[in-house]
Amino acid sequence: MTKVRNRIPGAALAAASLAMAAPLLWTLLLSLKANGELLRGTQSAFSPPYTLQNYHEILGHSAVFGWLLNSAIVSLAVTLGVLTLSSLAGYGFARLRFPGRGALFVIVLFGLAIPEQSVIIARHQMFSALHLHNTYAGLILPGLAAPFGVFLMTQYFRALPRELEEAAWLDGASHFKTFRRILLPLSLPAQVTLGIFTFLSTWNDYWWPLISATNSDRYTLTVGIASSQMNFAQTNGLGFLMAQAVFASLPILAVYVIFQRYIVAGVARAAS
Amino acid sequence: MIRRPARWVLPAMIVALGACAPKSPQPVEITLQRFFGACEAQYGASADVAAAEGECGIITTLINQFNAQNPDIHVKVNVVYWPGYDQLSAELAAGNPPDLVTMHQSVISDYSQRRLILPLDEGMRSAGIDAANFTRVAREGVTRGGRVYALPFDNWAPLWHINMNLFRAAGLVRGGQPVLPRSPEELLQQARQFVRATGKPYFIQSMVNEPSAYARNLFTFLMQQNSDFFADPRHIKLQTPEARRVLQLFAQIYAEGLTGKNQDYTAATGAFLNGQGGVYLVGTWLIGTYEEASKRPDSPLAGGYAVVPYPQLYAGRDVTYADGHSWVVPNAKRSELKTRAIFRVLRFLQDNDFQWSRTGHLPAYQAVIDSARWRSLPHRDEIAKLVNSAAPLPAGVQRQFLIQQIISEEMESAITGQKPVDSALADAERRVNDILFNLL
Numbered sequence: 255m256t257k258v259r260n261r262i263p264g265a266a267l268a269a270a271s272l273a274m275a276a277p278l279l280w281t282l283l284l285s286l287k288a289n290g291e292l293l294r295g296t297q298s299a300f301s302p303p304y305t306l307q308n309y310h311e312i313l314g315h316s317a318v319f320g321w322l323l324n325s326a327i328v329s330l331a332v333t334l335g336v337l338t339l340s341s342l343a344g345y346g347f348a349r350l351r352f353p354g355r356g357a358l359f360v361i362v363l364f365g366l367a368i369p370e371q372s373v374i375i376a377r378h379q380m381f382s383a384l385h386l387h388n389t390y391a392g393l394i395l396p397g398l399a400a401p402f403g404v405f406l407m408t409q410y411f412r413a414l415p416r417e418l419e420e421a422a423w424l425d426g427a428s429h430f431k432t433f434r435r436i437l438l439p440l441s442l443p444a445q446v447t448l449g450i451f452t453f454l455s456t457w458n459d460y461w462w463p464l465i466s467a468t469n470s471d472r473y474t475l476t477v478g479i480a481s482s483q484m485n486f487a488q489t490n491g492l493g494f495l496m497a498q499a500v501f502a503s504l505p506i507l508a509v510y511v512i513f514q515r516y517i518v519a520g521v522a523r524a525a526s
Numbered sequence: 527m528i529r530r531p532a533r534w535v536l537p538a539m540i541v542a543l544g545a546c547a548p549k550s551p552q553p554v555e556i557t558l559q560r561f562f563g564a565c566e567a568q569y570g571a572s573a574d575v576a577a578a579e580g581e582c583g584i585i586t587t588l589i590n591q592f593n594a595q596n597p598d599i600h601v602k603v604n605v606v607y608w609p610g611y612d613q614l615s616a617e618l619a620a621g622n623p624p625d626l627v628t629m630h631q632s633v634i635s636d637y638s639q640r641r642l643i644l645p646l647d648e649g650m651r652s653a654g655i656d657a658a659n660f661t662r663v664a665r666e667g668v669t670r671g672g673r674v675y676a677l678p679f680d681n682w683a684p685l686w687h688i689n690m691n692l693f694r695a696a697g698l699v700r701g702g703q704p705v706l707p708r709s710p711e712e713l714l715q716q717a718r719q720f721v722r723a724t725g726k727p728y729f730i731q732s733m734v735n736e737p738s739a740y741a742r743n744l745f746t747f748l749m750q751q752n753s754d755f756f757a758d759p760r761h762i763k764l765q766t767p768e769a770r771r772v773l774q775l776f777a778q779i780y781a782e783g784l785t786g787k788n789q790d791y792t793a794a795t796g797a798f799l800n801g802q803g804g805v806y807l808v809g810t811w812l813i814g815t816y817e818e819a820s821k822r823p824d825s826p827l828a829g830g831y832a833v834v835p836y837p838q839l840y841a842g843r844d845v846t847y848a849d850g851h852s853w854v855v856p857n858a859k860r861s862e863l864k865t866r867a868i869f870r871v872l873r874f875l876q877d878n879d880f881q882w883s884r885t886g887h888l889p890a891y892q893a894v895i896d897s898a899r900w901r902s903l904p905h906r907d908e909i910a911k912l913v914n915s916a917a918p919l920p921a922g923v924q925r926q927f928l929i930q931q932i933i934s935e936e937m938e939s940a941i942t943g944q945k946p947v948d949s950a951l952a953d954a955e956r957r958v959n960d961i962l963f964n965l966l
Contacts, residue, residue, distance in 0.1 A: 293815070294799055314567020382620040465616035469557075470604045480607040484563030484582050489792040490815070491563075 285496035292492040308497035321478035329456040332397035344407025365401030410444040446516040553600040559624035561608040623856035631667030632926040645673040653869035664890035676852035680887030683848040687806040691830035696723035706837040717784040729785035730803035732794040740937035741930035745847035747772040752842040759922030764955040801826025813886040848916035
């Protein structure tokens with residue numbers, strides 16, 4: 255009886271894992287089927303023949319590697335920028351005393367409550383005036399305003415013991431040196447968490463690239479693969495659509511596999 | 527002392543002389559923005575239009591062919607996600623629109639009224655494009671206030687795609703032709719007969735997450751009753767006996783189980799392909815798919831596929847609502863050279879309209895409609911009469927995509943019994959008029 259009871263959580267976890275993985279496996283199976291077959295019925299996904307034709311069509315589009323490169327450049331630049339700015343700002347808010355610090359921090363926090371939709375027209379006009387559309391700068395700069403990052407890093411720095419800094423000061427370290435040599439290394443777990451979430455959200459961003467990078471040379475992967483879908487793709491090109499989904503998620507999957515340990519730790523830390 | 531020239535002098539002189547040689551002029555670059563997807567893997571290097579299939583294949587090879595035949599012009603293609611109007615609006619707002627854009631004829635008013643696209647009359651005349659050669663429905667679709675704002679590419683309309691094998695089993699085939707209803711009563715009677723004989727629904731419809739099919743049905747059957755529901759392009763009238771009749775008919779069809787239920791576009795398209803119903807209400811673009819299926823012996827449509835325009839159910843006029851694809855030129859500063867190049871592209875697209883019509887869409891030019899090669903394509907004879915019977919909404923009506931969506935939402939509520947017909951019509955009318963009242 256006890257044996258059975260002990261196995262229940264394992265079985266429940268296995269069932270939950272299967273439920274989580276099922277849509278992904280379904281996507282993968284559909285991506286390996288010809289579109290014409292799927293039009294007649296998706297049940298054919300469970301039986302051969304399978305084909306790589308949908309992947310061939312994605313890779314045969316000469317622009318797709320350009321879109322990948324654009325996404326990589328934008329995501330990496332935004333991630334590096336957010337980490338740098340959020341760490342500096344977080345340290346300032348957590349440790350430095352200056353006039354208006356509280357008010358400024360509240361203003362930053364307001365940024366958390368303002369949805370992107372409410373500022374998009376003003377931002378679009380501003381970037382038009384600055385001729386920044388269809389440039390990397392146009393795609394990167396909006397992502398650098400990251401109130402969540404500032405908030406996260408501020409809270410993290412506040413939680414670090416002050417004695418560490420005081421010891422550094424006694425040894426004659428400046429504020430910046432203390433930040434760079436003592437606090438920044440200690441904040442690595444938070445940086446990794448912030449970096450991963452920033453990278454993922456930038457990689458998956460669709461709306462701003464859609465209206466800012468309107469020239470196909472500057473498309474990011476999300477906009478590019480959407481543009482290559484035919485009308486009624488969900489009907490006539492389901493296999494192709496699923497192959498696009500798999501292809502677009504591969505780099506993210508790679509990031510997850512490489513940083514799995516940090517992501518799990520980061521999520522656990524965020525929850526606590 | 528005369529020194530020997532250094533070794534690098536001769537090559538340098540050759541390079542310098544080469545730089546002075548006359549260069550071939552750079553081609554004029556035109557940005558053409560379109561939907562229809564990307565299919566570069568299959569057609570990226572091909573200019574063989576006749577061998578291409580489908581919307582994407584034909585438009586890709588057409589542009590490749592234009593570039594190959596016109597070395598002084600380079601058409602750069604920007605493919606956008608359907609329908610691409612968010613991107614176009616963003617580009618117009620940024621002052622950097624493309625040179626040529628695909629646009630639904632029902633959307634032209636949204637842009638022409640704000641002068642965001644250019645009238646093309648003069649440019650077309652200089653390029654030898656005569657609007658008198660457009661079909662009537664195409665001309666109506668691209669003309670606003672007496673000016674032509676787009677080069678029409680095609681027209682499309684909802685059709686009755688028919689499974690003749692099931693129709694035969696239901697005794698609804700006479701002389702090899704499907705027996706079609708001539709009134710709402712006949713429709714109900716034939717649909718009941720069909721269901722009794724086959725055990726399958728008479729209609730297959732996309733009824734879930736459907737942004738426009740309901741509205742197309744309503745527009746068609748209102749037009750058939752001569753209902754002037756858009757007498758004023760900024761005010762719709764839907765609380766009318768004509769509209770009530772249409773909704774009540776479809777609600778009855780639904781209530782009696784004469785139609786498939788709870789299917790979205792994908793499910794409905796597959797259901798017809800798999801022989802799960804008699805008539806699928808959908809547009810011209812699926813003719814090729816079902817024609818192909820009818821040639822496969824293992825298909826439920828094998829040797830038994832027909833397609834016809836909507837039958838006339840009401841004693842008014844024989845008409846079907848129609849829309850179409852076209853090419854517009856956004857308003858922007860351009861050189862004379864570039865403008866001339868744009869009209870050369872338009873002329874090329876006009877001259878190749880037959881190739882485009884192989885997609886299943888109706889040609890926009892009467893000469894193509896009248897041509898033997900178009901008539902010899904499958905089922906084109908049956909749908910050719912649409913040239914005379916198809917009609918768009920009045921030219922001044924703006925926000926037609928949104929209007930269709932609102933009407934479809936309200937019709938779905940009424941037909942599936944979630945809302946009384948009168949309430950749905952009142953709500954649809956109020957919501958549409960709110961949109962139109964607030965237009966700039």
